[in-house]
Amino acid sequence: MPKKHGTARIRGLAAELKDLRDKAGLNTRDAARRVGMSPATLNRMELGNRDITPEDMAALLVVYGVVGVERERLLTMAREAGLPGWWETTGNRVPDDLPALINFESKATRMVEVALVRFPGLLQIPDYIREIMTSAAVVGxxxxxxxxxxxxxxxxxxxxxxxxxxxILDEAALRRPVGGPQVMAQQIRHVIALAARPNIDVRVIPFTRGAHTGLDGSYSTLEFAKACTIVYLEHKGASLFIDDPDDVAPFQDATDTLIEAALSSPDSVDFLAEVAADYDKG
Structure with missing residues (x-):
């Protein structure tokens, strides 16, 4: 079966390849020379514009010094690169898909995050992050x-x-006192400050709006100028990238519905300010 260019797997694997080359301290020219390919070919691989065969991957992993379980994981990814979607089980480790997620965020033109129970990672302050990590037994x-x-x-x-x-934040994410009242007040005011930037839009769905389609679960969508939209789902011990347009469309429709259910941008900021004031009262 011919490989499908632009799948989340191919794009994620491309991000990992670039990250491995950078960690090995090699530029594209030197890495390509060591495996007998042209720099242009390696560059297209790292951009996700060319299939990465298991043979090419195996050769590059030798150059980058990758062995053992990590080597087998990446070779499996190369063998399955043409498959739609991308499911990663992470266990109690740093997520394997993190380089891909960072790459997708850096390349995206627009991102939507629907958050039901906590603030999204891109908005979190250090004390809030540490409290989340501590609750998940991540320490030191x-x-x-x-x-x-x-x-x-x-x-x-x-x-x-x-x-x-x-x-799009459900009020539940605002009311759960992660780290206590002081941390939450700081966290919420950080979001208010970010919302003043022209590229950032924060919407709140208060409890008074009742049920909404976002109650099915949190999700993120990432849109790109020259590639298909990706949906990212993160759960305990696993994560999923969805890239098939038919599977992505329901999430895009859900976003439109949630925007209608949420407060306007100015009203959302006012609502955030009220919640922060509530936390100030202790």
Whole structure:
């Protein structure tokens, strides 16, 4: 079966290849020379514009010094690169799909995050992140690595030519006192400050609006200038990228419905300010 260019697997694998080359301290020319391919070919692979065969992957992994379980995981990804979607089980480790997610966020022109129970990672302050990590039994240096990574991802919101970002927050995410009242007040005011940026739109669905289609679960959609939209679902111990247009469409329809259910942008900011004031009262 011919491989389908542009699947989440191919695009994710491309991101991992580039990350591995950077970690190996090699430029595209030197890495390509060592495996006997042209720099242009390797460049197209890293951009997700060319199939990455298991043979090419095996050769590159030798150059990048990747062995053992990680080598087998990447070779499996190369063998399955043409399949739609991408399911990753992460267990109690740093997510394997994180390089792909970071790459998708950096390349996207627009991102929508629907959050039911907590603030999205791109909006979280350090104390909020640490509390979330602690609750998941992530501690010590591993916690600080993950905190730094999450904070680094947030640069897509403030860089030149930033990502256009919409988040739809259920009131439940605002009312759960992660880290206590002081942390929550700081977290909410951080979101209010971000909402003042022209590329960031924050919408709140208050409890008074009753049931809404977002109650089926949190999700993110990432849109690109020259590639298909991807849906990202994250759950405990696993995550899923969806890239088939027929499967993506219901999430896009849900976003339109949720925008209608949510408060307007100005009213959402006022609502956030009221909740922050409630936390100030202790």
């Amino acid at each position: 240096s591993r916690m600080e690595t993950m905190v730094a990574t999450r904070l680094g991802r947030q640069a897509v919101l403030t860089r030149p030519g930033p990502l256009h970002y919409l988040t």
